[in-house]
Amino acid sequence: MALQKKKTPMKEQKPEERIKNFDEVPFGYSDEEAIAEAERCLQCKHQPCVEGCPVHVPIPQFIQSILDEDVVKANQIIKSKNNLPAVCGRVCPQEEQCEDVCVMGIKNEPVAIGRLERYVADYNMEKGTDRTKAEEVEKLKIPELEGRKVAVIGAGPAGLTAAADLAKYGLDVTIFEALHDTGGVLRYGIPEFRLPKKIVDQEVEAIKELGVEIKLNVVVGKSITVEELFDQGYESMFIGVGAGLPRFLNIPGENLNGVYSANEFLTRVNLMKAYKYPEYRTPVVVGDRVAVVGAGNVAMDSARTAKRLGAEDVYIVYRRAAEQMPARSEEIHHAQEEGIEFKLLNNPVAIHGKDGRVDKMECLKMKLGEKDDSGRRRPIPIEGSNWMLDLDTVVIAIGQNPNPMLTSNTKDIETKSWGGIKVDENQQTSREGVYAGGDVVTGAATVIKAMGAGKTAAENIKNYLLNKSKK
Amino acid sequence: MYEILEKEVLAPTIKKLKVKAPLIAEKTQPGNFIILRVDEKGERIPLTVADYERETGVITIIFQEVGYSTKLLGKMDKGDYIKDIVGPLGHHIDMEGYEKVVLLGGGTGTALLYPKVRGFYEQGAEVISITGARTKNLIILEDELNQYSDRVYIATDDGSYGHHGFVTDILKDLLEDEDDIDLVVAIGPVPMMKAVADMTKEYGIETIVSLNAIMVDGTGMCGACRVTVGGERKFTCVDGPAFNAHQVDFKELMNRLNFYQNEDDLVHEEEVEEDN
Ligand SMILES: Cc1cc2nc3c(=O)[nH]c(=O)nc-3n(C[C@H](O)[C@H](O)[C@H](O)COP(=O)(O)OP(=O)(O)OC[C@H]3O[C@@H](n4cnc5c(N)ncnc54)[C@H](O)[C@@H]3O)c2cc1C
Numbered sequence: 001m002a003l004q005k006k007k008t009p010m011k012e013q014k015p016e017e018r019i020k021n022f023d024e025v026p027f028g029y030s031d032e033e034a035i036a037e038a039e040r041c042l043q044c045k046h047q048p049c050v051e052g053c054p055v056h057v058p059i060p061q062f063i064q065s066i067l068d069e070d071v072v073k074a075n076q077i078i079k080s081k082n083n084l085p086a087v088c089g090r091v092c093p094q095e096e097q098c099e100d101v102c103v104m105g106i107k108n109e110p111v112a113i114g115r116l117e118r119y120v121a122d123y124n125m126e127k128g129t130d131r132t133k134a135e136e137v138e139k140l141k142i143p144e145l146e147g148r149k150v151a152v153i154g155a156g157p158a159g160l161t162a163a164a165d166l167a168k169y170g171l172d173v174t175i176f177e178a179l180h181d182t183g184g185v186l187r188y189g190i191p192e193f194r195l196p197k198k199i200v201d202q203e204v205e206a207i208k209e210l211g212v213e214i215k216l217n218v219v220v221g222k223s224i225t226v227e228e229l230f231d232q233g234y235e236s237m238f239i240g241v242g243a244g245l246p247r248f249l250n251i252p253g254e255n256l257n258g259v260y261s262a263n264e265f266l267t268r269v270n271l272m273k274a275y276k277y278p279e280y281r282t283p284v285v286v287g288d289r290v291a292v293v294g295a296g297n298v299a300m301d302s303a304r305t306a307k308r309l310g311a312e313d314v315y316i317v318y319r320r321a322a323e324q325m326p327a328r329s330e331e332i333h334h335a336q337e338e339g340i341e342f343k344l345l346n347n348p349v350a351i352h353g354k355d356g357r358v359d360k361m362e363c364l365k366m367k368l369g370e371k372d373d374s375g376r377r378r379p380i381p382i383e384g385s386n387w388m389l390d391l392d393t394v395v396i397a398i399g400q401n402p403n404p405m406l407t408s409n410t411k412d413i414e415t416k417s418w419g420g421i422k423v424d425e426n427q428q429t430s431r432e433g434v435y436a437g438g439d440v441v442t443g444a445a446t447v448i449k450a451m452g453a454g455k456t457a458a459e460n461i462k463n464y465l466l467n468k469s470k471k
Numbered sequence: 472m473y474e475i476l477e478k479e480v481l482a483p484t485i486k487k488l489k490v491k492a493p494l495i496a497e498k499t500q501p502g503n504f505i506i507l508r509v510d511e512k513g514e515r516i517p518l519t520v521a522d523y524e525r526e527t528g529v530i531t532i533i534f535q536e537v538g539y540s541t542k543l544l545g546k547m548d549k550g551d552y553i554k555d556i557v558g559p560l561g562h563h564i565d566m567e568g569y570e571k572v573v574l575l576g577g578g579t580g581t582a583l584l585y586p587k588v589r590g591f592y593e594q595g596a597e598v599i600s601i602t603g604a605r606t607k608n609l610i611i612l613e614d615e616l617n618q619y620s621d622r623v624y625i626a627t628d629d630g631s632y633g634h635h636g637f638v639t640d641i642l643k644d645l646l647e648d649e650d651d652i653d654l655v656v657a658i659g660p661v662p663m664m665k666a667v668a669d670m671t672k673e674y675g676i677e678t679i680v681s682l683n684a685i686m687v688d689g690t691g692m693c694g695a696c697r698v699t700v701g702g703e704r705k706f707t708c709v710d711g712p713a714f715n716a717h718q719v720d721f722k723e724l725m726n727r728l729n730f731y732q733n734e735d736d737l738v739h740e741e742e743v744e745e746d747n
């Protein structure tokens with residue numbers, strides 16, 4: 001049988017339908033589709049895909065298990081490296097990671113590794129076989145660690161992953177989370193139509209079943225300090241407080257009403273469930289015309305959210321060119337299908353208001369010049385090319401800085417000049433017993449990298465505590 | 472879940488609740504605030520911690536019913552539970568080193584002012600409190616202010632109690648007559664804080680205002696609470712809520728408080744329909 005050149009397509013909601021709801025866009029593979037896709041894998045001996053994955057999921061092995069029709073085993077194989085396959089299968093930038101180096105991708109399309117990962121995770125979740133069995137967990141316990149207290153600060157992917165692994169060692173783990181719900185960006189940033197919250201809920205349930213206690217509404221550094229946690233008998237700590245602090249353009253008019261940071265916009269819609277208005281009493285009124293500044297995942301999420309909240313015209317305004325957009329290619333593709341208009345090579349220079357609200361955004365056209373330090377061609381303004389875009393709402397989605405709340409209130413945790421926490425290769429901070437990982441260390445990055453950092457930290461916290469008890 | 476232990480109606484639309492929140496009570500200092508969600512479907516609203524008892528783990532909040540969420544909170548009773556409370560948030564006010572302080576509160580602003588009045592008094596400063604409202608039955612916390620102030624002045628817009636006029640009239644007289652005031656603290660509606668700032672600037676007296684910018688998370692994550700102070704962008708929740716009054720862009724703040732006018736109207740309309 002000739003090898004299928006392209007990925008097995010995944011069925012999804014039609015664009016004209018899905019812009020009217022917040023339900024997930026792709027439906028996932030059926031068993032037959034998953035097997036058809038799994039057959040495309042060449043089972044390469046040197047496994048470049050595994051190297052491409054930041055946490056080294058044994059990709060050919062789990063794909064083989066799909067072919068063997070042992071999807072439960074496939075799940076265990078993935079879970080040996082990745083605690084959140086249902087999440088990563090949906091949101092990893094596969095085209096830059098595992099799929100980028102897939103041998104099939106040299107001449108054809110790469111194997112749809114992300115879609116297969118999602119299939120495996122969803123299959124097991126549905127059948128209730130996704131949880132590690134109690135007797136398996138029992139085996140992982142380390143007697144010297146049992147009952148000793150460890151704190152995890154932040155319930156995003158980094159913190160959740162660290163907590164799960166730490167609990168499996170037998171440690172007594174408490175997560176402290178500032179918001180009224182868990183998940184971090186998985187809950188308040190990434191919208192329902194891309195990552196259904198019931199998946200986040202199930203992952204959190206699984207972690208609770210491991211015995212992890214989650215305390216919501218606790219801002220570490222304010223409600224309680226790192227020192228106090230040590231005093232209360234926590235022997236070690238993992239900090240996964242993420243990025244926070246939104247960046248702005250620093251142009252005139254940015255404080256007009258109707259100008260949001262993407263964080264505020266998405267938090268109001270996702271965490272505060274504006275999309276469920278009137279059931280939830282927290283609506284967001286976007287008006288007819290919305291511009292989103294930026295072209296990363298956060299920008300695509302904001303644009304597609306605005307469309308679903310009823311905006312007629314939604315624009316992505318980006319100062320660089322199409323090939324430089326940092327968002328996952330699938331999100332860009334979905335945004336285009338949904339009628340989002342891309343105003344590329346345009347730099348906003350001012351927002352003009354009427355009666356204190358956004359009225360227009362003034363943009364300057366750009367052209368591409370020489371390559372800059374990052375190897376990307378630098379956008380340079382075309383003098384006098386200013387033009388106006390009529391608008392009701394502007395969302396600024398140009399990135400976030402690390403969350404400074406904890407570090408500014410804690411002694412002895414060194415940070416880098418841009419605010420990120422300094423760690424060594426073991427994710428250990430400058431303070432003994434305190435580890436950190438995820439966006440608060442790297443700046444805004446990816447779910448899988450945050451998880452990877454959480455895993456590495458958990459391993460090293462375990463070693464630290466074992467050493468400590470020997471002394 | 473946070474249990475309401477006591478409820479008191481201070482004025483027709485101003486209510487006081489005592490809530491069990493030990494972690495917050497233990498940590499609060501004058502100037503801190505909390506963010507609460509009344510129920511699962513509600514919004515997050517910031518309120519100042521008006522008082523706290525570390526031993527019993529109880530905090531007091533005093534609020535004016537101005538819209539959907541504060542009215543919902545106003546309907547809660549002793550024995551009910553508030554879904555979420557997080558705090559203490561924001562910087563507390565640095566109170567050391569002042570000898571004579573004038574504190575002005577307008578309307579519910581008095582509730583926000585009270586912990587500072589008490590704080591300065593307990594620090595040993597000479598404390599002069601000025602409170603005002605539209606009319607007599609909206610004057611709140613008079614006894615508490617008396618307890619922790621060397622002098623208390625009262626003003627009502629309609630003259631039904633105390634001075635007939637504004638709190639700023641009284642401040643003006645004090646500034647004229649007494650030249651040893653080191654600090655003025657003003658908390659209340661934005662126009663009142665602006666008027667105080669304009670007045671004390673002429674006299675060159677350090678002045679602090681506590682800003683009521685719109686907030687969501689209260690941890691520096693969302694950027695909703697941004698204000699311009701001294702030409703720079705500040706986040707009220709993490710950089711404030713108290714700022715040097717002479718540097719605040721009040722006009723911008725006033726405008727930004729209407730950011731969610733459309734949304735609030737929407738929720739309000741429904742509520743009126745429900746009531747009918
Ligand atoms: C809109 C959006 C879309 C994205 N899309 C993708 C995508 O498609 N693919 C991808 O791989 N990545 C994506 N990312 C990036 C990814 O979500 C992040 O890199 C990842 O969530 C980082 O995980 P984290 O655990 O480090 O931090 P976070 O997810 O930010 O979680 C940190 C948690 O800590 C809590 N916290 C903060 N301060 C404190 C404190 N002082 N005390 C207690 N708790 C505290 C926060 O409330 C939060 O819950 C996206 C990000 C956004 C914003």
Ligand SMILES: Cc1cc2nc3c(=O)[nH]c(=O)nc-3n(C[C@H](O)[C@H](O)[C@H](O)COP(=O)(O)OP(=O)(O)OC[C@H]3O[C@@H](n4cnc5c(N)ncnc54)[C@H](O)[C@@H]3O)c2cc1C
Nearest residue numbers: 516517518519534535538539540541683684685686728735
């Ligand atoms: C640091 C701080 C401390 C505060 N302390 C007190 C207090 O002790 N007592 C008190 O009565 N009020 C206090 N407020 C104001 C209080 O938060 C608002 O009155 C309340 O959020 C209104 O909500 P609503 O749904 O009832 O009214 P809405 O009808 O939704 O809004 C009425 C007005 O309240 C303001 N507002 C609405 N939502 C918010 C929000 N999320 N954050 C801030 N302001 C908002 C807006 O200006 C709006 O125009 C404080 C505000 C801040 C920022």
Ligand code: SF4
Nearest residue numbers: 053057088092097098
């Ligand atoms: S975790 Fe992400 S990068 Fe790794 S295999 Fe899965 S989809 Fe690919």
Ligand code: SF4
Nearest residue numbers: 041042044049102103
């Ligand atoms: S590189 Fe591609 S084809 Fe080769 S084993 Fe990995 S997934 Fe299969």
Ligand code: FES
Nearest residue numbers: 689691693694708
């Ligand atoms: S309330 Fe979100 S940054 Fe201040």
Ligand SMILES: [Mg+2]
Nearest residue numbers: 514538539540
């Ligand atoms: Mg409201």
